[in-house]
Amino acid sequence: MTDAKPQAQDPGEPFDVLFANGVPTGIVKSRGAVHRDGDWHRALHVWVAGRDEAGEPFLMFQRRSSAKDSWPDHYDTTVGGHFRAGETLRETLREIEEEIGLPAAALTLRPLGTRISITESPPLVDHELQEVFLLLDDRPLTGYQPHPIELSALVRFPLRDLPAFFSGETAQIAGEAVVPGNSVPRAVTATHAEFIPSVDRYGLRIAIAAQNVLRGDRYVAL
Numbered sequence: 001m002t003d004a005k006p007q008a009q010d011p012g013e014p015f016d017v018l019f020a021n022g023v024p025t026g027i028v029k030s031r032g033a034v035h036r037d038g039d040w041h042r043a044l045h046v047w048v049a050g051r052d053e054a055g056e057p058f059l060m061f062q063r064r065s066s067a068k069d070s071w072p073d074h075y076d077t078t079v080g081g082h083f084r085a086g087e088t089l090r091e092t093l094r095e096i097e098e099e100i101g102l103p104a105a106a107l108t109l110r111p112l113g114t115r116i117s118i119t120e121s122p123p124l125v126d127h128e129l130q131e132v133f134l135l136l137d138d139r140p141l142t143g144y145q146p147h148p149i150e151l152s153a154l155v156r157f158p159l160r161d162l163p164a165f166f167s168g169e170t171a172q173i174a175g176e177a178v179v180p181g182n183s184v185p186r187a188v189t190a191t192h193a194e195f196i197p198s199v200d201r202y203g204l205r206i207a208i209a210a211q212n213v214l215r216g217d218r219y220v221a222l
Contacts, residue, residue, distance in 0.1 A: 101145025
């Protein structure tokens with residue numbers, strides 16, 4: 001008898017089903033059923049940006065683990081998760097500590113807005129309203145604790161290189177990564193195929209928003 005492969009998510013986790021405008025329907029369904037039936041539900045995205053030890057701006061991505069039920073092994077928002085049924089935003093921020101090891105109570109998040117995200121790749125039909133935030137944090141990569149089941153790596157890419165990459169002007173991008181259980185940073189190179197695709201140029205919009213925040217802009221949105 002072999003051990004079961006660890007799951008990076010609980011298919012029975014309860015979600016509030018929403019109307020497309022974000023109003024709750026009053027229905028609660030399991031994660032697996034919501035992603036099967038294409039029900040609207042709420043998610044959280046927290047992007048970490050800052051300046052590295054040399055003062056160069058960066059934007060941080062997680063590389064999703066191979067145990068994920070959607071987009072395994074792809075680059076994604078630094079922290080991503082779902083609102084469980086009945087949870088407030090403050091309660092959902094638990095995802096920050098769970099995924100990268102930072103206690104949410106000590107952090108200041110910059111709201112960027114709500115993103116409408118649709119992924120239809122049966123059997124996964126994922127309709128999300130994503131509450132998107134930016135966290136400015138300059139600590140070194142060794143100061144994070146990537147979750148050993150949910151993440152395969154935590155990666156910093158130079159912010160100056162991301163707009164050209166996400167615009168398709170360059171084919172690959174170099175960065176620096178740490179993996180769960182090993183805090184020694186290592187060099188990585190990523191291609192477009194390794195990032196979750198989007199029709200709204202999400203990565204480009206986030207990179208521009210992070211640049212604007214780091215230069216001191218007061219008003220920033222997706």
